[in-house]
Amino acid sequence: QSVLTQPPSVSGAPGQRVTISCIGSSSSIGAGFDVNWYQQPPGTAPKLLIYGNTNRPSGVPDRFSGSKSVTSASLAITGLQAEDEADYYCQSYDSSLSGYVFGTGTKVTV
């Protein structure tokens, strides 16, 4: 039921910068709903990484940053570290579906 599209995987060397896109529609991101990002290391529960498009919860390193455009959003990870290997999901609200939606997920490999 995912209506937020992400690339299946991205990879980078330690220290590099990677970005993950999240493409929505006119009824989700394009309608002005905020985008949140979650990190899910293997075998663990998701953890909130970015909320309200660009905000980091306390304790999240500033290597992680979020941005939002018209109908899409992006997560950037700079100074890639081995511990960043995880699945990453974007999340927003879709007015046509009348519910909260998650992205398809992106596996980051370091």
Add this chain to the structure above:
Amino acid sequence: QLQVQESGPGPVKPSETLSLTCTVSGGSISSNSYYWGWIRQPPGRGLEWIGSIYYSGGAYYNPSLKSRVTISVDTSKNQFSLRLSSVTAADTAVYYCARHDVTNDVFDIWGQGTMVTVSS
């Protein structure tokens, strides 16, 4: 520090009802700023929002599951619960409970999740 923890009876047979409970500790479920939600993740797949409930009992559900889902709250026990009826193998998943900050529309605190297998 607020925590949420899922609990449930284990495997469920097809056509039966799946029941899970989430216990909130380190804080009150009766907070004005938060709903309490359920999200699931089938093996090897992505996340799906099931529904969210306020401490007063008002709930809203994923329309694709609405006909089979009931979420309830027990403020005296600081718990909320999920019931999913007429389950099939497609309902096999890790089920997470989470605090739902409706001010920012974000699930900010998650439980560790509990695996529910639907099998005869």
